[in-house]
Amino acid sequence: MMRVAMFISGGGSNMVALLDDMARAGHQGMPCVVLANNANAGGLIRAQERGVPTVVVDHRPFSGDRAAFEAAISDALTPFAPDMICLAGFMRVLTGGFIDQWTGRMINIHPSLLPKYKGLHTHARALAAGDTEHGCSVHEVTAALDDGPILGQAHVPILDGDTPETLAARVLVQEHRLYPAVLRRFVAGEREPLILHT
Numbered sequence: 001m002m003r004v005a006m007f008i009s010g011g012g013s014n015m016v017a018l019l020d021d022m023a024r025a026g027h028q029g030m031p032c033v034v035l036a037n038n039a040n041a042g043g044l045i046r047a048q049e050r051g052v053p054t055v056v057v058d059h060r061p062f063s064g065d066r067a068a069f070e071a072a073i074s075d076a077l078t079p080f081a082p083d084m085i086c087l088a089g090f091m092r093v094l095t096g097g098f099i100d101q102w103t104g105r106m107i108n109i110h111p112s113l114l115p116k117y118k119g120l121h122t123h124a125r126a127l128a129a130g131d132t133e134h135g136c137s138v139h140e141v142t143a144a145l146d147d148g149p150i151l152g153q154a155h156v157p158i159l160d161g162d163t164p165e166t167l168a169a170r171v172l173v174q175e176h177r178l179y180p181a182v183l184r185r186f187v188a189g190e191r192e193p194l195i196l197h198t
Contacts, residue, residue: 002187003032005082007090012043013172014109014179015088019050021180029187033080035073037092053080059092070098086183087141096143106141107186109179111171113137113153118146123164123171133157134167136175138182152182152194174198 004022006015015034022029034047037059044054055076062069069092087108099106112122114137126134135155142148154174158167174196182194 002029002083003081004029004084004086004183004187005032005077005080006034006047006086006088008034008036008041008043008088009038009091010041010043010089012041012046012088014175015043015086016046016050017176017180018086018088018183019047019052021184023050027184027187029084029183032082033077035076037090043089066093066095067097070095073098074101084187085141086179088179093145094141099141099143102141104140107138107151107183108141108146108148109136109138109175110146111136111168111175112146113155114139114146114150121164123167126158127162127164127167131158134171136171136178138179149191150193151186151191152178152196154178154196154198156198170198 006018008015019031021027022031031052034043034052034054036044036056039056039058047054057072057076059069084105085102113135117125123134133155135153137150138152139150140148154177156171156174178196185194
């Protein structure tokens with residue numbers, strides 16, 4: 001079994017999708033801890049309800065000292081001995097110094113069809129560009145933002161009259177399909193990209 005740590009900053013809906021799938025038969029991953037940078041993150045309660053340990057490493061006392069913040073994260077993870085990390089709505093940018101320690105063992109979900117629309121406001125940007133489809137991607141994390149090998153993508157058609165909010169809601173449904181499916185394959189050693197269509 002591969003021990004999986006999950007990082008969150010908010011409600012943790014993708015984390016919940018991962019936890020619920022890991023609870024199903026045949027999964028080779030097991031959750032060992034959920035870490036948040038915000039003590040008020042709603043996902044902490046949702047993890048605790050599922051019997052998963054939680055820890056908080058608040059970024060605010062570190063006043064922009066990312067190295068110290070990341071050292072505190074590493075210290076907090078040590079007792080749980082994770083084999084890999086899933087970023088699930090973790091809204092802090094990690095440095096290369098931290099990421100390099102987890103090369104090939106950290107994955108993230110991003111709400112666009114990468115390499116399109118790295119960074120924020122992906123749904124509005126897809127609409128502004130006149131795209132006919134949008135979606136989400138799971139990728140290995142590298143020091144470059146929203147970069148790294150693609151492990152899976154879910155394609156979502158853009159509909160007439162879509163707003164960033166309506167599009168985001170439909171993409172989120174697919175995030176909850178894609179991320180668990182990719183993690184299930186990843187912990188079993190499968191790296192070939194998984195492509196889903198709605």
